[in-house]
Amino acid sequence: MPELPEVETVCRGLAEALQGRLLVRAATFRADLRRPFPPAFAERLQGRRIETIARRAKYMTLYLDDGWVWLIHLGMSGRMLIGPADDAPPGKHDHVLVETDQGRRVTYNDARRFGLMDLFPAADMSNHPLLKGLGPEPLDDAFTPAVLSRALVGKSGPIKTVLLDQTVVAGIGNIYASESLFRARILPDRPAETITGKQSERLVKAIKSVLTEAIAAGGSSLRDHRRPNGELGYFQHAFAVYDREGEPCPGCTCAEGVRRIVQAGRSTFFCAKRQK
DNA sequence: CGGCAAACCTGCGAGC
């Protein structure tokens, strides 16, 4: 499901229900997601207080009062849903739940089970195998045109595919890669190493503005994304090209409209006239 | 090392 804006939205929703709260109950309903839960996972969550909640790339990091971190990745279809801690049985694809000292329940539901969870000491964060290779946060001031240009040197693959590489910049997925390139007027199949300094500047600006606007809209709700309170995001209404094959592209008079191609097995949407 | 297809898993909509 979720790219950076959706994960950020989920984080903010979770903070409301979980930050500062004691977990009076924790349970799992199967042994694994994309990979097995760490040993004694639920037992180690139960009785802990959640101090703060943060995001790194598409990962959520929940800091516990014993110095450990609960790491969550939503995969393609993961959702976190907040409800009352009643006696309702777990629904289909509900895999994890926690209940707080305020009588609220947070349920992790994930039909495709591409998500994952882990538990590790906060001190080990910078060495965590899933986190240590990640590139810069796109919304950080440290993500600059110079940093992007440097990362593209020697990369002959298409710029769209390179934007999905989490070691280049962390958090962009299939939707926002197409949207950012449209906004920066760069063709998705341009070899990354041919992107000029000027284009790199436009691209960084486009990435930051698209992600910022998407966060403000609560992310994009296509199939699976829900905010933890059940509300939908609405940035999907603002897509210029994503999933709009054949439709006229905004601010453009080309006859063809939005085109779709497949790159590295994933759909890319763009305008052949506006993007160069 | 780079690049790409396949794999992981389920659901849904389109087309017949």
Place this chain on the structure above:
DNA sequence: TGCTCGCAGGTTTGCC
């Protein structure tokens, strides 16, 4: 109605 096919917001693995 019901079946099959293709596609889905991510990441890892294995093969050239």
